[in-house]
Amino acid sequence: MARDFSDTTVILTGASMGVGAATARAFAALGANLVLIARGRDKLEALAAELERDFGNREQVMIEVLDVTDLEGFGALLERVRTRFGSIDVLVNNAGLHARGAVASVAAADIGRMVDVNFKAPLMATRMVLPDLQQSQRPAVINVASLAGRTPVPGSATYSATKFGLRAFSLALAEELRGSRIRIACVSPGPIDTGFIMDDIDAVSNLTLSQPMSTAEQVAQAIVALVDGGALDLPMPRISGYLTTLSYLFPALGRALRPMLEKKGRRTRERLKRKRG
Secondary structure, eight states: OOOTTOOOOEEESSSSSHHHHHHHHHHTTOOOOEEESSSSSHHHHHHHHHHHHSSSGGGGGGEEEEEEHHHHHHHHHHHHHHHHHHHEEEEEEOOOOOOOOOGGGSSSHHHHHHHIIIIIIIHHHHHHHHHHHHTOSOOOOEEEEEEGGOOOOOOOHHHHHHHHHHHHHHHHHHHTTTSSSSSEEEEOOBBSSSHHHTTTTTGHHHHTTOOBBBBBHHHHHHHHHHHHHOSSSSEHHHHHHHHHHHHOOOHHHHHHHHHHHHHHHHHHHHHHHHHOO
């Protein structure tokens, strides 16, 4: 049964493309008020125009050009949201950054930026909306983590660490808020068929590409479903969730499986590159 998100205000970071744009479309189709956040105006405006054309709800869409690490700017944004829509009900922390490569090859500034965007910003945003969620009739925070946050991924050490941290924060906060109406959950996708992976495919680890690829729309539907219930931590696909759990609990098994998985990932990379021409 389709959910009705009328009179529900959803704040979505990293909204202009990929999973963010797909999630905006999914919530718009269900009548939500949308606050779409990204750093670039052009793609946000194009998405808002698309939502107006397809769903006729431009008055229900706010676009906000903002770097998620700008906490003062985020606080001012929340005031504008309260004025326009009257409530803040759902926060989707989707914005992410991945500077790929071995730690020694990644600039220190890029490591710091990944920590700020992937970890600090969603924690602070969540803290800042909690007073609003306590007043909401449908309160939820959905964090977009990663399979890399379920088992260490060589070549993605900082990204993996930030997603581990985001996942741990989600699970711990869910325990803190147990008994309240506020829903806290995270989705942990593997590779997703978006520019985040495809535009940088030569730098993506073979281990990452060994896992089945999801579409942005599949992840978006999972995010929407998590608002009203289900798993606290949803790996995508589930088979990869089992594999990451095993490799985390039994590191020697993970190392033993790695050559086979990396071989599979290399084949996947070549197939995807041929497909793109």
